[in-house]
Amino acid sequence: MKVALLQGGRSLERGVSLRSGQRVTEALLDLGHQVDVMDLGPDLVGRLDSSRPDVAFIALHGTEGEDGTVQALLELLDIPYTGPGVAACKRCMDKSLAKYTLRENDIPTPDWVTYSEAAIRDFGAASTFAAAVEQVGLPLVAKPASQGSSLGVKVVTDLEQVPGALITALSYDDRALLESWVSGRELAVSVLGGETLPVVEAIPTESNAYDFEARYEIGAASFECPASLGEAETAEVERVALGAYEALGCSGFARVDVMLAEDGPQVLEVNAIPGLTETSLLPQAAEAAGLDFEAMVQKILDLSLDR
Amino acid sequence: MRSSAMRDMMAITARPEVISLAGGLPDTSTFPPEAFAAEMHRIEKTAVAEVLQYGPTEGSNLVREQIVEVMAAEDTRVDAMDITVTTGGQQAIDLITKVLIDPGDVIICDAPTYPGAIPTFCSYEADVRQIEMDSDGMRIDLLEETLETLEREGKRPKFIYSIPTFQNPGGVTLSLERRRRLVEIAREKEILVVEDNPYGLLRFEGEPLPTLYSLDGGNYVVYLGTFSKILSAGLRIGWLVTPTPIREKVVLGKQAADLCTSTLTQDFAGHFFQSGRWREYVAELVEIYRTRRDTMVNAMAEYFPHGATWNKPTGGLFIWATMPDVLSSQDLLAKALSRNVAFVPGPNAYVDGGGTSSMRLNFSGVKEDEIIEGIRRIGQVAREQLKLYETMTSTDEMRLPPSTPPEEDAS
Ligand SMILES: Nc1ncnc2c1ncn2[C@@H]1O[C@H](COP(=O)(O)OP(=O)(O)O)[C@@H](O)[C@H]1O
Ligand SMILES: Cc1ncc(COP(=O)(O)O)c(C=O)c1O
Ligand SMILES: [Mg+2]
Numbered sequence: 001m002k003v004a005l006l007q008g009g010r011s012l013e014r015g016v017s018l019r020s021g022q023r024v025t026e027a028l029l030d031l032g033h034q035v036d037v038m039d040l041g042p043d044l045v046g047r048l049d050s051s052r053p054d055v056a057f058i059a060l061h062g063t064e065g066e067d068g069t070v071q072a073l074l075e076l077l078d079i080p081y082t083g084p085g086v087a088a089c090k091r092c093m094d095k096s097l098a099k100y101t102l103r104e105n106d107i108p109t110p111d112w113v114t115y116s117e118a119a120i121r122d123f124g125a126a127s128t129f130a131a132a133v134e135q136v137g138l139p140l141v142a143k144p145a146s147q148g149s150s151l152g153v154k155v156v157t158d159l160e161q162v163p164g165a166l167i168t169a170l171s172y173d174d175r176a177l178l179e180s181w182v183s184g185r186e187l188a189v190s191v192l193g194g195e196t197l198p199v200v201e202a203i204p205t206e207s208n209a210y211d212f213e214a215r216y217e218i219g220a221a222s223f224e225c226p227a228s229l230g231e232a233e234t235a236e237v238e239r240v241a242l243g244a245y246e247a248l249g250c251s252g253f254a255r256v257d258v259m260l261a262e263d264g265p266q267v268l269e270v271n272a273i274p275g276l277t278e279t280s281l282l283p284q285a286a287e288a289a290g291l292d293f294e295a296m297v298q299k300i301l302d303l304s305l306d307r
Numbered sequence: 308m309r310s311s312a313m314r315d316m317m318a319i320t321a322r323p324e325v326i327s328l329a330g331g332l333p334d335t336s337t338f339p340p341e342a343f344a345a346e347m348h349r350i351e352k353t354a355v356a357e358v359l360q361y362g363p364t365e366g367s368n369l370v371r372e373q374i375v376e377v378m379a380a381e382d383t384r385v386d387a388m389d390i391t392v393t394t395g396g397q398q399a400i401d402l403i404t405k406v407l408i409d410p411g412d413v414i415i416c417d418a419p420t421y422p423g424a425i426p427t428f429c430s431y432e433a434d435v436r437q438i439e440m441d442s443d444g445m446r447i448d449l450l451e452e453t454l455e456t457l458e459r460e461g462k463r464p465k466f467i468y469s470i471p472t473f474q475n476p477g478g479v480t481l482s483l484e485r486r487r488r489l490v491e492i493a494r495e496k497e498i499l500v501v502e503d504n505p506y507g508l509l510r511f512e513g514e515p516l517p518t519l520y521s522l523d524g525g526n527y528v529v530y531l532g533t534f535s536k537i538l539s540a541g542l543r544i545g546w547l548v549t550p551t552p553i554r555e556k557v558v559l560g561k562q563a564a565d566l567c568t569s570t571l572t573q574d575f576a577g578h579f580f581q582s583g584r585w586r587e588y589v590a591e592l593v594e595i596y597r598t599r600r601d602t603m604v605n606a607m608a609e610y611f612p613h614g615a616t617w618n619k620p621t622g623g624l625f626i627w628a629t630m631p632d633v634l635s636s637q638d639l640l641a642k643a644l645s646r647n648v649a650f651v652p653g654p655n656a657y658v659d660g661g662g663t664s665s666m667r668l669n670f671s672g673v674k675e676d677e678i679i680e681g682i683r684r685i686g687q688v689a690r691e692q693l694k695l696y697e698t699m700t701s702t703d704e705m706r707l708p709p710s711t712p713p714e715e716d717a718s
Contacts, residue, residue, distance in 0.1 A: 152641065167633075
């Protein structure tokens with residue numbers, strides 16, 4: 001098959017994307033496909049149009065690649081692509097919109113409020129911080145509405161820290177969430193073609209927050225797959241994760257980030273295009289399900305074609 | 308946020324639309340193509356077999372002789388025999404650390420220090436202690452305090468790593484008095500000083516200061532040099548000047564690392580320096596960089612927010628700027644990247660996450676109009692963040708009931 005592999009882009013996760021892209025390219029070549037590697041740039045549409053690939057493999061993360069922009073373009077060009085469709089990408093990329101959708105579908109997600117930079121700057125929204133903190137409770141997590149890789153995420157333990165944490169979060173997006181902190185185990189449930197793969201648990205090695213470093217650096221956090229969960233627990237986590245995947249309208253694949261608290265799982269977010277690097281969680285989960293990297297990549301391609 | 312997050316964010320700076328003030332690149336665009344062609348022609352005629360061959364681990368004699376000349380331009384006399392040619396100054400840092408440091412050994416260095424040295428020191432598991440600088444470079448009073456503290460802990464630093472001239476990233480230069488004192492301390496306490504001097508010849512104004520090596524005579528000072536900033540960073544030629552016992556270990560280390568530095572690039576550089584044309588070339592670079600420094604400083608005065616501070620370096624490639632302390636340079640970088648401009652955030656130059664409001668700005672590798680535009684955008688995001696922060700933190704009053712009843716509107 002002739003595959004256009006899209007990687008790089010302009011998001012802050014460009015570096016991760018380049019690594020995802022490289023790993024996937026190797027797999028595609030090993031599978032005997034013809035691969036045309038493309039970065040996002042002024043020549044993108046021209047190149048896609050002239051090479052007319054059978055399918056586009058999207059190994060992009062963050063804005064433009066994961067938010068529906070590229071997906072919409074591929075629909076216009078009538079080129080099938082991997083991963084969720086335009087609307088699902090949009091819903092996943094916007095953590096606030098995603099959480100409203102989850103709530104509407106009775107999927108548990110922590111309490112939150114959303115602030116836009118404009119509301120704070122122009123409409124005096126800062127005078128509601130105290131009320132917001134009361135509503136979500138402390139500690140809370142401040143994070144940009146659309147960003148990945150834990151960039152711009154800060155834990156707040158005191159009202160006084162809200163402005164600083166929001167400045168950080170708003171450096172990555174023009175909207176930010178204050179979300180209630182969930183203490184518990186950090187789980188990632190990858191879904192491939194509508195079925196859950198074995199649950200991965202991320203066990204932080206040093207600090208309390210599981211940050212970007214741990215996510216992409218081998219050995220900085222330890223991962224357990226399958227996570228050691230009871231049967232009932234596993235079933236509940238999978239039910240909630242699959243519910244989130246469906247509520248947001250995902251297809252192909254996605255990864256659902258879940259905190260498992262005392263009183264059950266809470267969905268933090270759904271990643272429309274999870275990392276596909278050597279150490280990423282979706283490939284780990286697939287491996288645990290008996291699919292090696294190549295087989296996983298082939299399956300992703302197949303899923304994109306029978307949509 | 309730690310190193311890999313930074314690295315990944317910095318991946319965007321490779322895109323053509325990004326104005327990167329983050330690099331440490333010399334401007335190689337003015338190197339005369341004829342001079343390049345002439346060297347290549349000479350090689351073609353006389354040295355093909357030789358440059359395609361391995362060379363001695365310590366470096367070619369020609370290059371070592373030329374290094375003696377280059378160092379003499381800074382009034383520093385060395386013996387060619389004490390020189391080991393390395394694959395860039397970066398390898399010199401790596402080799403000296405490899406040779407001298409066992410896990411847990413203490414290295415003292417400037418704060419902030421060369422961001423590229425930190426991963427090297429960390430990879431050998433050194434215990435890095437940084438000494439704050441002021442406008443005269445490393446504060447020797449603080450160095451002495453640290454040495455006392457270490458002595459009480461029963462530790463002796465293995466070496467003091469410093470960039471005394473046009474420091475990267477601080478842009479400052481160690482004063483003559485402090486140079487003397489530093490060398491004295493080294494002698495009294497028998498501690499090695501590693502003097503890293505890539506920028507000494509790139510002086511825009513003022514009188515040159517003696518290198519630490521020349522003040523000490525090479526007893527307690529190890530000297531690191533490079534052609535990267537005065538000729539080409541792509542040729543990858545640097546060097547180390549060390550006393551014999553250390554040199555032998557360095558050569559063994561280099562043998563293990565890469566056998567020898569490229570024979571081809573050594574031949575190219577050796578002959579280029581031998582021709583003497585480098586003096587003129589460096590003088591041209593100094594002109595270009597001085598203008599760019601002025602452009603950057605002027606743009607900062609125009610666009611940076613009130614409360615930001617920076618220095619005006621008298622040489623080198625970098626300006627170190629510090630924003631009002633409510634701003635984090637990492638946050639600022641994220642926002643700046645969305646406007647297609649990059650810089651090095653301060654914490655990259657510290658082992659312990661210091662420098663949170665500071666940034667390193669490079670002026671050598673960027674054309675004037677881009678310097679102005681880059682600084683304008685950084686100033687703009689900084690102002691936006693400050694304004695937002697002020698809006699958020701001044702709202703207490705908004706929530707408090709007015710202390711006196713509002714006055715009746717007279718109209
Ligand atoms: N509400 C929360 N409670 C506890 N930890 C959280 C919460 N929100 C985020 N985190 C931590 O921050 C990380 C990143 O947050 P997440 O919402 O998944 O954003 P990203 O898109 O950056 O992955 C999570 O993996 C988790 O470790
Ligand atoms: C202080 C310092 N040392 C060493 C180097 C390494 O340079 P190179 O390896 O190109 O010689 C640099 C480069 O920026 C530097 O600033
Ligand atoms: Mg996540």
